[in-house]
Amino acid sequence: MAGDAKSPLTVERIVAMAIAIADNEGLEAASMRRVAAELRSGVMSLYRHVANHEDLVHRMCDRLAIQYGYRDHGISSWRNGLIEMSQRDWEMYIDHPWILPITVASGPYLGPNTLANYEWACRQMEATGLPLIEQHQIIMAVSGFVAGMAIFENNSRRASLQPGLAPEEWAAQERGSLARHTDLERYPLFSRVLLHPDATNFEKFFDFGLRSLLDGVEARVRGSDLE
Amino acid sequence: MAGDAKSPLTVERIVAMAIAIADNEGLEAASMRRVAAELRSGVMSLYRHVANHEDLVHRMCDRLAIQYGYRDHGISSWRNGLIEMSQRDWEMYIDHPWILPITVASGPYLGPNTLANYEWACRQMEATGLPLIEQHQIIMAVSGFVAGMAIFENNSRRASLQPGLAPEEWAAQERGSLARHTDLERYPLFSRVLLHPDATNFEKFFDFGLRSLLDGVEARVRGSDLE
DNA sequence: GTTCAATTGCGTACACCGTACCCAGAAGAT
């Protein structure tokens, strides 16, 4: 993890190190002190390249927007465009769970790369022929759905994957720890769901929900859904 | 805001005060020191009633689950049940924006009231005849969509409502501040959206997205969507 | 009423955080 002692401090190195720390130990571990220590530099040196901690966080987000940029590999329809957007966003949220709390707490940082992605999505939607503002709102609805599902997916992953035990063992353990504060008998349906191995499998319903949403949009595009 | 000096410290008073502070000034303002000061008590006194700060936050969340508990006022179908759930959650997210970051960062706290709400939703879904696990996943998909849309709604509210100026003025100001770091000419579609008064109006597409989602579920319930 | 135990309130202190301020040293220009 630690960087070379000699190489000069740059924004890129700082951002990359902060992302590496956040990936491994969570966002709160990526403090200015910690990043500086890992880079073998003084804390205040970072402020020569980054305005403050919030600025660093924003740069981390926009950095991911490059890595998970929307690409058209033979995309032929607005529907496939929205699917591409959803898949890239989903991957980003799963690979770097720390980005979701940032987006929620302070809004998506509209850096150049994030904006380029948005612009790409909007361009795909032009084929719908809908007014621009509706294109925007559809993009927001789909993005919102993806973000929301990623929240649940990340939560269940964080809960179940941490000790590296089998899902059934985890469920049993979770059940035990919950039963300590709560009378699970009062929540029979929840208890049964907790025992089910697919209780935390969201990918399947991510696809299902996305398809439902896109079907709704398609109906609107065809004009049968205008109110 | 400040509490009576004489009344004894209780969990309820602590939680209520923390919620009041978070509502007015954001979650980070509801620190242990601040809550204690507002209650005219010592900081460490709070720890007699609350395990730690995280515990306090969890109790705040479960407190809201009472206030925004799902109720059946003549609800006749699983579809209306999911709509009730969505509306209550939406209200909660809008009235108390601080709860979303908590849910995202550490998962929904499964306190007794939150669980009771979940149980209610599951019971509504029994009418679908789907396997329990699918009922669960549908609830999660709808909840996820609501949470995701609430993220965007809250972000745009926080951005646009703070100084109390008209939406157009805000858009112009936002455009100006963005243009300082970014060349907006490179993002023509985004620029046009930014100027539109409905750019931050999500309620309309919240309804649209929810309807699309429920239509998809309905198709599945009718068996026409089984793969 | 007195004594003892248990509960509640809280002051101090420590480790962490972001960062304002100022100074040392290196690099480049004149």
Add this chain to the structure above:
DNA sequence: ATCTTCTGGGTACGGTGTACGCAATTGAAC
């Protein structure tokens, strides 16, 4: 060789959560 500018970073301040230990209050038992 001197002066300017830029980069690195040490110290210090005010914020955070909270471990520890002591005082005051309450409740029970005699």
